[in-house]
Amino acid sequence: MATESKISFFDSLIKIGHGFQEIFGVFGNAIGDAFGFTAVKSGDKRSKVGEHFDKIRKGLEDTKGKLDGLVKDITSTPHADTTGVEATIKSASDVIVKLIDSVTKLAGATGDTDISDGAGANAVAVGAEVASVKTVIEEVKAIIDVADKSGVKVKAGNAGVQVAGGAATAGAALVGKADAAAPAAGAGSKLADEVTKADSWAMIDKIKNAKFEGALAAGDNNEAGVLAVGIAGNGGDNHNGAKTNADLVAAVALKAMTKGGKFSAANDDAEAVKAAAASAVNKVLGVLDIIIKKTVESELDKVGEAVKGIKYSETTIEATEATTIQPAAAK
Numbered sequence: 504m505a506t507e508s509k510i511s512f513f514d515s516l517i518k519i520g521h522g523f524q525e526i527f528g529v530f531g532n533a534i535g536d537a538f539g540f541t542a543v544k545s546g547d548k549r550s551k552v553g554e555h556f557d558k559i560r561k562g563l564e565d566t567k568g569k570l571d572g573l574v575k576d577i578t579s580t581p582h583a584d585t586t587g588v589e590a591t592i593k594s595a596s597d598v599i600v601k602l603i604d605s606v607t608k609l610a611g612a613t614g615d616t617d618i619s620d621g622a623g624a625n626a627v628a629v630g631a632e633v634a635s636v637k638t639v640i641e642e643v644k645a646i647i648d649v650a651d652k653s654g655v656k657v658k659a660g661n662a663g664v665q666v667a668g669g670a671a672t673a674g675a676a677l678v679g680k681a682d683a684a685a686p687a688a689g690a691g692s693k694l695a696d697e698v699t700k701a702d703s704w705a706m707i708d709k710i711k712n713a714k715f716e717g718a719l720a721a722g723d724n725n726e727a728g729v730l731a732v733g734i735a736g737n738g739g740d741n742h743n744g745a746k747t748n749a750d751l752v753a754a755v756a757l758k759a760m761t762k763g764g765k766f767s768a769a770n771d772d773a774e775a776v777k778a779a780a781a782s783a784v785n786k787v788l789g790v791l792d793i794i795i796k797k798t799v800e801s802e803l804d805k806v807g808e809a810v811k812g813i814k815y816s817e818t819t820i821e822a823t824e825a826t827t828i829q830p831a832a833a834k
Contacts, residue, residue, distance in 0.1 A: 526569040530562055530799055540789030545777035549614035552760045555788055556610035559795060560603055566799065567599045570806070577810075591809040595802035601649050602795055605642040612638035614762040618784060621765030622691070622776035628679035630732040631764030633715060636757050640728065644711045646791065650798040657794055660704030663748030665723040666697060673697045674743030676776050677755055678719060679735040679767045681742065691772025695779040698752050703786040705749035706756065707794075710787065713753070719743065730754030731764065755783040 542555040574592050612635040614620075621628065647657050668674050673694040675686030713728030719735060723744030731754040735742045745751035758764035759780040768776040 526566060526573065526803060529569055530566040530796075530803070532562075540785050540792075542788045543618060543781050543784050545619065545774070545781040547618050547781065549616055549618055549620075549760060549762075551618070552784060552788070553610040553613035556606045556613070559792065560606045560610065563599050563603045563606065563795075563799070567596055567603070570596050570599070573806075573810075587812065588806075588809045592806055595806050598649055598653055598802050599799065602646065602798065605645045605649075606795075608638055609642045612636075612642075612762070613760055614764075617777075618759045619766055619773075619777040619780040622676075622768045622773050622780070625685040625770060626765060626767055627684065628677065628734050628767035629763060629765035630678070630734050631758045632762040633732050635761035635763070636713075636715060636728065636731050639757060639761060640710055640713045643707065643791065646794060646798075647707070647711055650794050653798045653801045655794065655797045655801055657707070658704060659708040660702040660706070660749070662705040662709065662750070663700070663702065666745040666748055666751045667723050668721075668741040668744030670741060672741070672743065673751060674725075674730070674745055675735070675741065676766055676768050676772065676779075677751065677758065678730060678733055678743045681735055685767050685769055686772075688769045688771055691768040691775035691779070694755070695775040695782075697748055698755060698779040698782045698786075701748055701752035701783070701786065703790045705747075706753040706783075706786055707790045709747075709749045709753040710757065713757075726750045727753040727757065731757035731761075752783050752786070755780060756787040759784045760787070 543551045570592055574589060577588055577592075614632075614635070650657055666673055670680045671687035671689045671693070673690065673696070676690040676694040680686050709727040713726065713731070715728035715732045717729060719725050719729055719733040719742035721742050724746045725733075725742070725744060726746050727750040730743075730745060730750060733742075745754070758766065766776050766780065
């Protein structure tokens with residue numbers, strides 16, 4: 504009888520192992536199909552960003568569903584000592600739920616106009632909607648916090664140097680210039696140059712820590728949040744310089760993903776601004792995908808180690824039966 508029990512136990516263990524490997528496959532395929540570094544193109548709508556987050560959400564939900572199924576397989580395995588395994592799986596599932604919540608909110612914060620809305624029409628720049636920018640900042644921070652608690656450390660990257668303001672500078676294509684008109688020719692290509700050299704990890708760090716209180720200031724010390732929601736406006740100074748390259752390009756990504764914001768460029772700079780906006784968004788999405796992927800993999804690795812620790816126990820069923828409280832006999 505003990506031999507048959509052991510055979511049944513080991514057969515179940517093999518099934519559990521296969522189920523666990525399937526979880527890795529499901530999540531890996533989901534991330535692979537929605538790889539952020541190439542998620543959007545210059546002619547896409549901002550809703551494409553929302554679709555990307557929806558793909559990630561679906562992959563996370565499928566992964567959680569597989570984890571829930573794994574718990575059922577484990578708890579139904581006879582003679583299995585599952586001490587600690589269920590708690591480990593619950594912890595991993597809780598992490599995935601938090602990630603699902605964040606990417607769902609990120610999807611809801613995206614706009615539906617062109618990613619580079621305003622470029623090429625000699626239009627005046629418009630600041631992004633504060634509420635949607637705030638949501639992106641909060642949820643990027645939430646994802647990084649979850650990653651950190653899972654043992655995934657997100658480094659700040661190299662933020663680069665200050666980006667000078669002026670009528671024909673990169674910042675002018677983002678927030679306009681002092682006379683509230685389209686920037687001078689060449690601003691779009693300079694914006695594209697800044698995006699090309701931006702460190703994606705520094706951009707994410709700037710978004711995580713972004714604040715948008717106050718207005719754009721004269722000089723080259725404006726940060727990502729204010730650059731995303733502000734405009735240069737009228738006045739003698741060009742309020743479009745950035746504290747660092749990462750601040751400027753993070754603001755480009757925030758404006759290009761969210762609602763309401765518009766870029767500004769001379770007609771000849773239209774294609775450069777479109778390419779810059781799409782590239783900035785892809786840098787942010789790509790890094791977020793990596794952080795989410797590493798976080799889930801870290802949690803699944805913990806589950807894998809716990810599953811390896813499942814032991815055969817002759818007393819599991821008997822102990823459960825013995826601890827069942829029997830009604831006292833009437834006297």
